[in-house]
Amino acid sequence: MIAWADLVPQYENSSDDALHTALGAALLGEGLGVSPTDRARLGRFAKSWLANKGDEMIQRIKATDTYRIWAETAGPGQLAENGVLAGALHEQGSDDRVAAVLGEALARDTAAKHTRSYDVAVSFTDEVGEYVRSVVEAARTLGLVVFFEPDMTFEWWGRNFLVEGRKVYGQRAWHFVPFLSPAYLAAAHARDAFATAIEAATRRNDDYVLPVLVDQSEVPAELLNPATGFLRTKDHTPAELAAHLLAKVRRTKADDTAARDFGTAVRNSGTGT
Incomplete structure (x- = not known):
């Protein structure tokens, strides 16, 4: 056995x-x-x-x-x-x-x-790496804790980076931000991160995934619901996108706190079903 x-x-x-x-x-x-x-x-x-x-x-x-x-x-x-x-x-x-x-x-x-170790976890491919790095730097300046995979070179040394990435993208961030492009959708590791986050979003039933489309990129409907709101890199500077992320994270945390406080009040009242 x-x-x-x-x-x-x-x-x-x-x-x-x-x-x-x-x-x-x-x-x-x-x-x-x-x-x-x-x-x-x-x-x-x-x-x-x-x-x-x-x-x-x-x-x-x-x-x-x-x-x-x-x-x-x-x-x-x-x-x-x-x-x-x-x-x-x-x-x-x-x-x-x-x-x-x-x-x-x-x-x-x-x-x-x-465990929600990160406010935001970004996922991207190399063609938009410079823009994403600028977004990450701007977001960190605003006080956000951002998961940026290039930072993990030493910490993930010898580990399975797909498995480690799934832990972050599926569990340990308040929001997942994929920078979607043809190159991203063709990259196996990026598709794995995206699939993990989409699965987490269905379980959490919230706007966990915040897609950012690179330039004029489009995403097939089977990968991203056409009704899902998104931003485009061409419409926002890195600093502007970082500010949007800060506002989103603050709202999400406030909603989470309110929901937990409400749940505690219901349980304590003895009227919950």
Whole structure:
């Protein structure tokens, strides 16, 4: 039998949809014909299960020796990664497959809830690199925390940059800003970042993706809904675009704070359903 530790990297590279399907199958068992309808049902079940049981599972995990040992050396605010959570689940008796897939799912769920390290994450290809760098510098001058992949040369040394990028583009930014052009849409790593962010946007149900079209570029309708609002580089200087990003981030954070305050008030009133 394959050990849980060997399975963790397999699920780490899965999309959220594939991960939820695998989690649903691990929790329910695989007596299905693996049709698209079955996969959708498994995914829906896994998302619902995480929403209802995720926090409870994390509390149970924190009672294990595996988690305690990790916590003794963890830095301030550090979140347990998939391997730690999978090891704790295995310690509690979960089989290898459930431990691996649930460990990854809980790690992503926790990161999505608690870790928004960046105000903005930009994604681009080289032909617009100078413009984007100017936008990033202007945004940072305004106080925004911006993810700019060229900054990660040392930090990502030896790591899978696609996997690391998915963590940022799918979980750790308040907004994702792709600079869309024919070159961007043809680049595999850029398309991967864009697909990750679009998937996150459907889960978050907000204007997470803020597209910027390079010059006169157009985006196929199957990649970006024609009704989605966008800006163009030709219409805005880097400083102007940075100012727009600042206004957007401030509004998003204010809305998020209001929503959380409202949710707390409802729960405390005892009238929530």
